[in-house]
Amino acid sequence: MTVHTVAVLGAGLMGRGIAYVSAIGGYRTILQDTSDAALDQASAEISALLEKGIATGKVKGEDAAAAHKRLTTCTRLEEAAREADLVIEAVPEQIALKVELFGTLDRLAPVHAILASNTSSLSITEMAAATSRPAQVVGMHFFNPVHRMRLLEIVRALETSEATLALAAEVGGRMGKECVVVRESPGFVTSRINAMIGNEAFYMLQEGIASAADIDRALKLGLNHPMGPFELVDLVGLDTRLAILKFLHRTLGEKFRPCPLIEQYVAAGRLGRKSGRGVFDYPAGS
Ligand SMILES: NC(=O)c1ccc[n+]([C@@H]2O[C@H](COP(=O)([O-])OP(=O)(O)OC[C@H]3O[C@@H](n4cnc5c(N)ncnc54)[C@H](O)[C@@H]3O)[C@@H](O)[C@H]2O)c1
Numbered sequence: 001m002t003v004h005t006v007a008v009l010g011a012g013l014m015g016r017g018i019a020y021v022s023a024i025g026g027y028r029t030i031l032q033d034t035s036d037a038a039l040d041q042a043s044a045e046i047s048a049l050l051e052k053g054i055a056t057g058k059v060k061g062e063d064a065a066a067a068h069k070r071l072t073t074c075t076r077l078e079e080a081a082r083e084a085d086l087v088i089e090a091v092p093e094q095i096a097l098k099v100e101l102f103g104t105l106d107r108l109a110p111v112h113a114i115l116a117s118n119t120s121s122l123s124i125t126e127m128a129a130a131t132s133r134p135a136q137v138v139g140m141h142f143f144n145p146v147h148r149m150r151l152l153e154i155v156r157a158l159e160t161s162e163a164t165l166a167l168a169a170e171v172g173g174r175m176g177k178e179c180v181v182v183r184e185s186p187g188f189v190t191s192r193i194n195a196m197i198g199n200e201a202f203y204m205l206q207e208g209i210a211s212a213a214d215i216d217r218a219l220k221l222g223l224n225h226p227m228g229p230f231e232l233v234d235l236v237g238l239d240t241r242l243a244i245l246k247f248l249h250r251t252l253g254e255k256f257r258p259c260p261l262i263e264q265y266v267a268a269g270r271l272g273r274k275s276g277r278g279v280f281d282y283p284a285g286s
Pocket of ligand 1: 038141142
């Protein structure tokens with residue numbers, strides 16, 4: 001099977017980035033979201049990324065124009081799903097929402113279509129069970145910001161076929177990613193490690209061991225992490241990270257109990273860059 005059309009569901013932080021690499025990778029791309037505002041913001045960001053790509057010499061003018069042409073947006077799921085060879089969902093990290101979406105997609109997408117989830121931690125097998133095509137369901141875990149991060153973590157659920165894995169890897173390659181295939185397990189490889197480090201950093205902050213800025217500096221300069229854990233969680237979104245931690249706590253046990261401080265930040269609406277304030281402040285326009 002050859003993938004011509006990719007539908008990306010959810011035009012938030014991740015969906016807009018996946019739509020960008022998909023269009024640049026040569027796929028006809030349909031970006032769908034229930035919110036018009038999210039789609040408007042996503043289109044503006046994708047255009048800005050293409051402009052920046054041209055300005056820095058990373059994208060040729062004609063490639064950017066072609067990518068622009070390949071990309072459309074819509075609010076109706078039917079419209080996005082009915083012509084897709086591959087659907088990649090990037091809706092919020094809630095299992096009930098994703099399971100319901102996979103059931104609906106199974107009815108709307110062509111029978112040959114592959115259904116993929118960009119979940120950071122949840123069970124692809126559970127999503128696959130809501131469909132009549134579990135062999136064609138796979139995890140395609142991209143990283144934020146999608147246009148810059150090189151990894152695609154491909155997740156093999158209980159019944160994912162070899163053909164589906166091969167297709168996910170081929171698409172990942174055309175989107176400019178290097179792929180690793182992991183067997184399904186809560187948090188896969190990357191989110192499990194990342195959640196552990198990030199949660200520990202919140203415990204240290206809560207205990208007053210060092211300031212947030214100094215904890216970040218220590219990990220960057222001493223352990224050679226490209227970003228500090230707080231800089232990173234502000235980019236990921238504290239709500240998304242908390243949802244992952246709660247799931248890992250439930251499935252892998254006590255060592256992943258979310259630090260009360262992250263729960264408090266989320267309750268206060270401090271969600272990270274996307275809300276203007278997380279661990280650090282992001283004044284408008286910064
Ligand atoms: N944030 C990260 O760094 C990151 C990294 C890797 C994977 N992920 C995963 O990607 C997924 C999305 O995360 P995000 O950070 O982009 O979230 P986000 O909150 O930025 O965006 C989610 C988008 O989904 C839309 N949406 C909600 N319900 C919908 C529905 N039923 N149909 C279509 N659109 C719907 C919302 O309007 C919103 O625009 C999650 O599963 C998350 O775990 C996130």
